Amino acid sequence: MTAPTDSLEDRELVERCRAGDANAWTALVARYQRLVYAIVIRMGLDEHVAADVFQAVFEKLVQHLPKLREPDRLQAWVVTTAKREGLAARRHGQRQVSMSRPDDESDSRPAEEWDIADDSPGAEQQLDDLQQLHRLRLGLDRLDERCRELLLLVFRDDEERVGYDEVSRRLNLPVGSIGPTRSRCLGKLRKLLP
Structure with a gap:
């Protein structure tokens, strides 16, 4: 098979x-x-x-x-x-x-006020960030389901981030064991990262 x-x-x-x-x-x-x-x-x-x-x-x-x-x-x-x-x-x-300069009457602001510069990270930094994110996704995909769910719940960046009480309820874990379990799961993830 x-x-x-x-x-x-x-x-x-x-x-x-x-x-x-x-x-x-x-x-x-x-x-x-x-x-x-x-x-x-x-x-x-x-x-x-x-x-x-x-x-x-x-x-x-x-x-x-x-x-x-x-x-x-x-x-x-x-x-x-x-x-x-x-x-x-x-x-x-x-x-x-x-792209033409704003020397015509369509925009009355002086040329110095036009925000044309890009403050975003350079291409190499962006590429490095994307590669790290991809490696992290691969590692998460290889984790057991319980660890993956725990890490995804605890480390959310958005408004859907939940507290330990909610993590405890969703995963049927005592609140006091979430921290040590999270630590073990992070250790497993580090070993799985390519």
């Missing part, structure tokens, strides 16, 4: 894809789809361009799959290719769009 394709390492997925396994290809695309979209969106491009880049990346992967020398470094290949395709899309878009 073969292992489910979504739990396979990249090397094994690539080997199955080379052998013509459609389920392996579906799993491979699903594994890296969010990463490709995130890279392109972080570059400031819209979702339509992201869809084009996604398609271009996976078309190139189909072409390069038979000669891919280091299948275990597939993530790096996908990131690099997405970044290159995104930059190409940006250059192509810049050739088609011009």
Whole structure:
């Protein structure tokens, strides 16, 4: 009996894809789809361009799959290719769009007041952040269900963040054991991070 394709390492997925396994290809695309979209969106491009880049990346992967020398470094290949395709899309878009200075009457503000500078982190920092986030998602996917649920409940960044009383209720854990359990789960996660 073969292992489910979504739990396979990249090397094994690539080997199955080379052998013509459609389920392996579906799993491979699903594994890296969010990463490709995130890279392109972080570059400031819209979702339509992201869809084009996604398609271009996976078309190139189909072409390069038979000669891919280091299948275990597939993530790096996908990131690099997405970044290159995104930059190409940006250059192509810049050739088609011009930006004029506000010297006409359509905006009465002086040119110094136009906020054109981008304060966002540089591309390398964004790429590093995305890669870390992807590694974290892979690690969370490999954790047992109880640890994954606990960590996702405790470390939420949004308004849906819950307190220990609610975590205790949802997971049927005593409040006093949440901290030690969280610590053990984080230890497991560290071991699983690629």
